[in-house]
Each structure stands twice: as C-alpha cells, then as structure tokens.
Amino acid sequence: MRLLSRGSPFGVAALVAGLAGLAPFAARAQDAAVDDSGFSVRFESGDADRLKLLGHAECLGGVLTEQVKLAVEVTRPENTSGDYRAVLLVKPDDGAGCEAADAQLCADEERTDDPDRCRCVARGAQNDSSFEVSRPFGSLLFGTEWSGDGLSGCSATPSDRTYTFVPAFVPADATKSAQGGPPGDGQAFKQTDAGVEDASTTTPTADVVLGTSTAEVQIDEVAPSAAGAVFVESGDRALVVSVADDDVPAGHNIYACARAYGADGSAPTLPAPVAGNALFYSTTQGKPEGVEPDDLCARSSTDGATARIEAIRPGASYGVFVFVEDEAGNFGQPASTSRAQSAEYLNFAEYYRTAGGREKGGCQGLPGSSGPMGLVAVGIAAGIWVRRRRGGRS
C-alpha cells in the first residue's frame, strides 16, 4: 500500500486549501508579549510527489520513506506589536517509541523534554513570515498508527496490537475515524499544528496558534494490471526479461525474478495470480510477496519494460516471473514463464584471448617516450620547427 501526495507542490496545495476553506487559519490570542490576534497561519507541503508506505503485510504499519517538505506561512495583520516566530509542531505519538521517532525527526535542540508529549518544534527566524522544514517524517507520522482490523488488501491481520493514528496527521474527512479502521482507497489526511509564538520563548509551548495544513496524502490500494506474455532472452550469464510495452504504463516498471530448477530437474513453483486482483506486497521492504531469498531478481528502469537478471548460471534452467510495479510501489499480479536458460558469452577481448591472442593491453612506448606522449612530442617539435622556419623567412 502506498500513500500518494496530492497537490504536493506548494502552489497547488495552497489552492486546494483555499478552495476547501481551510486556509488561512485564524489565530487565537495566546501570549501577552505578542499581539497575535489577527495572525493567520497556513501550512503548505511540497516536494513529495510520492509518499511511500512500506510493509503492507503489517497493514499500514509502515514507514513514510520520502521527505516531506512542510512550510509555515504567517501573515501578520497591521498595527500589531511584538516579535514573533513561526513554529511548526510535530507530535509523533503520545508514548512508546517516542524517543526513537524523535531521533529521526528532530535535531537535539528541537526536541522537547516533555516525556508525555514527545514533540518536535521547528522554529523560523524572528519576524520572518515563513520558513520550511524538510525531513523524513516517515515513522513519526505513520510509524505504528493504524489498527490492523478490517483493513482491505492486507494479507495478514494483526490481532493483538493497537495502533494509534499519529495526531500530526488526521483524516481530512472528519467522519472517518483517526483511530484504526480501514483507510479506504483514496482517503486524504491533513497536517496540523503550526503557529506563532513570542520570539522570546525559549521552550516549546503547547498553546501556540494552530493552523491547518494543506498537505494532503492519499492511500493507493489499486493493483497495477498484470503483464501479459513474458519474454526471456539469454544474455551473458544473465536473463533479459521483457513484457509488452503496453503492459507498462507511464511511471510503472517491472520487477522480474528467476527461480532455479531443482537439482533433479524439477520445475520450481512460481508465484501465481490470486483472486480479486490483490496487491502483492511483502514485509520485506521493496520486494513483492512470494519472492524467496534464493531468487535472482532485477527491476527495470521507470517506464521500462525490460529487466536484466544477472548472476545466472550458464546452462542452468530457471522459471521466470514478473510483477508490474506502479509509481506508488504497488505490485500487481505475477506473470510467469516456465523455463529459461542462460549461456556464457564472450566479449571481443575474451574471445580474442580464447582464440590465442597475446595482447595484454596497456600503452606501449617508443624508446625514450611514454605512450602517445611520444607522438605529441613529435608534433610539438614539428610545430616549433615550422614556426621558426617561418619566422626566419619574415
């Protein structure tokens, strides 16, 4: 399962927020030193086109691995006084794992000492209207946040664990629970907690002005279509696996694996399609479900329909199976072919030597010269001679 950021560029995010009536967010008076009534605070997020949530078998017990850029923009009304700083609060969870999570998000100086709150505070410069932070928010925001009950697309159901959704992200749709429950495909979430505080404040305070983020992410549970026919060609100790270009839409790639035949010549059992076009995830990060440790696998480039599996034993037989992987990292149903073989091929250098050639490479030198420098020296000498000769004439 993967999370897709929708409208992640700042401008788009702001537009979305504006249309939704979520920003700007009116601030509340909270500190005598700063007359912050009328401050407006707005979040924006960007530069994270793809938010990957890995570990589907744990039912969303995964990690956002890509950095999310969050920006806080503060608009100060006229005729207000006092110095202020923009503040972004991130509240990972309220207990277990807080320190580990903090370590990933916060620099030491930003970490709070509140053992119950486990909070990071990022501050902008004094009286600057905006600032940005860019960090891997992964495990903080989605570390262990979902209940495993009833989630669609999961191949395993955690039964004795209760996951709490991180308050830094809450469902955009208030009617959906932020405490467990199925996320549903396409559900959006929003970042909260930003504000302004007195510039003289040296410790984080909870009663800062809160705003609402325009960051919006979606969970994508749609499996890409399986590849049709699988084509395998033999390379030098490699198998070159390809599928039809039409099977690999823009942004997709293929993940191909080879599984060796048994010592007795028996064909291996390959991953087979399952009913319902379910996703093929694995708890092993980045690999499809059904891939075994001894399988030899390779991924094509993005938009590529060909993957080259290396380290194949020449002459040995392999079964080959292929997954299409979409841009969110979802693996579709496998397609396979029963038997493929590789060979050992020779490049020209190897073949030349096999045929009896004795060249060993390296730059040969003329007596008193070193490789091509001898020729260069000849050229320079000739040039000098020509110039002198012409100079003598003139």
Added chain:
Amino acid sequence: MSASNRFSRLGALALLCVVMSGAHAQAQGLRGSPRTGLFELRMTPGYVPAIDSTFSPSADCVASRPYQKIFGNDGAPLFQLGTSAHVYRGIGALSLGATVGYFQDTGDMVRTNPCVGDGDVTEEEAQFNEDRSTTDNTSLTLLPLQAQATYRFDLFEDTFPFVPVVRGGLDYFGWWIDDQDGETAYFDAAREQPSSGGTWGYHYTLGVHFLLDYLAEDMATGFDLDAGVNGSYLTVEYTVLKVDDFGDASSLRLGNDGVLNFGLTLEL
C-alpha cells in the same frame, strides 16, 4: 595533312592554352591569399583492422579469426580530421601535420566454443550462427593519432586539376574494447588485464586530389576572399597502415594492408 593546316591547328591549340592559362591565372590571382597549410577530413568506409592476420589461418575454425567472428567482414567507417602546415612551396608543397581519428565496430557477443565450424559450416554460417547473443554487444574503438608529412605536386593544378599526393608518417592508435555494459572489458578471467591500450605504427599513402575550383571558379574565388580558402579538393587516397608496435607479434594489429579513403581537403 598539309603544313599550313598543321600550323593552323598548332596555332589554335596554342591560343586555347593561352586563353585557358590566362583565365586560370586570373582566377588564381583573385584567390591569391597566402597558402599556409591544409585542413583535411577523410573517411575510410568499411575499415577492418588486421587483427585476424596474427592468427594462423584455418578454413574450418573461425576462432582463428576473432575479429571476423565477432564483427563480421563489413568493418566500420574510420573518420579522420587533420591539419598541416606548409614547410616548403616550390615544386609542389611539402606539409607537416597531424590527424586524429575515430573508429568503432560493434558486434554480438558469442558463446565460448570458438570452433563452431568443425569443417562442416561455411564462414558465413559460422559468423552468424545461433551461438550469437541477441542481447549483448561488444565493441572495439580506435582513436588513431598520426603525425605525417604530405607532399602534393600541385605545380600544374591551374591547368590540370588533379594533384598527386604522397604521405607518410608515424601512428599511435589508442584503443579499447567494451563489454555488454559499455565498460572496458578484460582479456583475462582474473580481470587484471584491462582491454585498452595504445599501439604504435606507421603509414604511407598515395593519392590524388581533384581541385573543385575548376567546377565553380566564381564560388572558389569568393571562398578565398571570404574565408581564405585557396583551393578545395575532393580526395581519393590509398593507404597502407602498419600498426602493430613495429612488428610485435603480441600486439593487436590495428592497421590494414591497404584501404581506400575519401575526403575533402581545403588549402588555407
């Protein structure tokens, strides 16, 4: 033929020569900027390095011809760009200069059994049999450097547009062999001998240059006035290259016993 007729014919011929030489002398006068050297572009179609000549010939086993086995007989174009400066002008022109070139031939990688023929297949069948990889290529790239002297007998080019040419010089061919990943391959399994290096040699050339100015004198005059190009020539040359570290049997033989090349030469 009467004496009067003979004299009249000789007179007409003499008049024609005077007119022709006068016209070309005029043209020569208009394109009369100083002649200092040559700029040359040459191409040898289907250049095949003589690598296989170091192996014992065997009709039945193409292992004895590794270049032919991998790359076939068609070769690849060799491009060369050169410049030279006149060091003598009198009875013709003697120039000293240098060229740099580029050649790359690419072929399919082949299986380990070199002797696929066993006497039962033709060379063509052996070259392109099922043992060739459909996915993996290998290539040989040459970067020929030459220092050479060129003599062009252009004394009569104003009346006769063909200029005999003789060249000779010292060669250094940089070379490397790439594997299927486009990286430098190795000669040995231990990967201690990268397949790249340089090989010394020499060359000599006979050729003829055709003065294009004869076909378009006005254009040639303008070319000289605008760009200082005294003459433009189409060239055909026959070159013998001996590039094997002066007879070292263990070196790649990158030369060729005789190739025709074509090109364009500008006299500046």
